[in-house]
Amino acid sequence: MVLTNSQFALLSLALVGIVDSVSYMVVTPSLIFYIEQAHGSNKQYGIILSAFSFASFCAKPVLGIWVDSAGNKFRLPYLTSIVLASLGGFLYFYASAFADNTSTAIGMILAGRILGGFGAANNALGFAYVASVIPSKDQTKMNNLLSMMRIVGMAAGPGFNLLLKDINTTVTIGGRTIVVDSLNSVGLFLVASNIMGFLFIFFLLKEPGKKLHKKHSSMNAAGEVVEEDYTEEETSQWAFIKGICTVEILLPLFTIFVFNSNFQLIETGFAPAAYHALGWGPVQTSAVLGSTSIVIFVNMVIVGILSDRGVRDEIMVMIGSSSWIFGGTMLYFMWVANTEAWKFVLPVVVSICGFPFIAASNRSLFTRRVDAHPALEVRHAFMQALLSMFASVAGFLTPSFVATFVLRESEEVENSQFHRELNPLALYIVIGPILTVLGVIYVSVFKPLEIEVFEDEYNVTGTEEEAGERTSLVPKGRASVAGRSSSKVLTQKVDQFTEANRRMSVQVMGIPQFDHANEDKRRSSVFAQLTISQPEEGVEVAYNPYD
Incomplete structure (x- = not known):
């Protein structure tokens, strides 16, 4: 079985979700003991716990704005967040080198968890990616799948502490000899797991391309659907x-x-x-x-x-x-x-x-x-x-x-x-x-939410499943159903990104591409429209939503 670009991309998101949740659950059971080892207090423990969530809270809008301003580009924000999380893991580990200085050790643990929170903020990018490439009717299933992968990681996370409990060795970094034990080795585990996440994103996640925003649609005197920019x-x-x-x-x-x-x-x-x-x-x-x-x-x-x-x-x-x-x-x-x-x-x-x-x-x-x-x-x-x-x-x-x-x-x-x-x-x-x-x-x-649909020249009534993911609400029509966006009349120019996204998405979800009686007519019309609109480039170009 050969995976498509979209399947590789969604696989990378699932794998990163598992890595993130495993990392979180490896830290949580041992954090209080690591702080006590550094002669910290319960109050400092509470502050460090809250700092992780607060850092994630602060980083999420920054990553979201970054993606939007970059034209729907996800890779660099994703990779940057993972690098910060890796650095946080190293600081978490290296804090044990200052066990004789409580304030320094606690400060490094705090800094490590803050950077870890910055990295964990990339879970919002995963859901934004799904929203960018998956039709709304399939998004609940895909979001649920990503959440399931994180639950798998949360369930498996505490088990990794069993692998770390017998670690007892020494390393020298920066002129300081560090005893690696079951507590500070968690930091090294964070570094290794984030490196894995970095590789998943670097090799598997492909940019979805610039998001085509919806436009106003209206009907002129000749009965034609015309679109206007926002x-x-x-x-x-x-x-x-x-x-x-x-x-x-x-x-x-x-x-x-x-x-x-x-x-x-x-x-x-x-x-x-x-x-x-x-x-x-x-x-x-x-x-x-x-x-x-x-x-x-x-x-x-x-x-x-x-x-x-x-x-x-x-x-x-x-x-x-x-x-x-x-x-x-x-x-x-x-x-x-x-x-x-x-x-x-x-x-x-x-x-x-x-x-x-x-x-x-x-x-x-x-x-x-x-x-x-x-x-x-x-x-x-x-x-x-x-x-x-x-x-x-x-x-x-x-x-x-x-x-x-x-x-x-x-x-x-x-x-x-x-x-x-x-x-x-x-x-x-x-x-x-x-x-x-x-x-x-x-x-x-x-x-x-209401969407207006039209009957096309083949007398095929539009449905929510046929609705284009990048088209807009049509103010007038023959029927109205709840949904995300409107079905474009097939006698008009076909939005190539819409059809590409639809076909890619149903493949990812394992749904047959042509799943109802009138789909063959719709496909024939789409092929005809694409051939007319772009005879020089060929039809295949239109079916790659990652361009």
């Missing part, structure tokens, strides 16, 4: 700001913040609550939290199946939110002192089941809304980064909130009537998803 006013900074402030854009941003905040409550609160209520230590806690990756993976498979069967993204977001509503309610009422173990585990499992239903579907909804707005569409990579930034905000704000205001002290639990481990503020885990469901219903009813 005006400067439509793509101005003010239009951009107003576009972001619309409810249909703010809702996905709010949604990703909500479910990441909910996830952080479990990650932050489970260990101390289970320790007090059940006497569980790190082994039992790790077993439960580690098993959630299996739950997430299984539900991601279910999401992929539902997406293939045409279940709308709005429905899946509401399913996922409902899971958090029920699981969050159970979590608050069932996490009590001296209870049975299953009452701690079941709420976690029910809640976590909602994560896969929201993640990919919410991003696909966001992508379609961005594509429908001129000022946002021309800054697509930045918008994808903005969505990821809200996940990072939840990552560095929620743990402190949970530790300070949600978790109860032991004395408070013992003296309370119901011996609950969490304060009522924990119910934010329920309120957020409820607001998400109401928002999805509101946007679906009052802010629907």
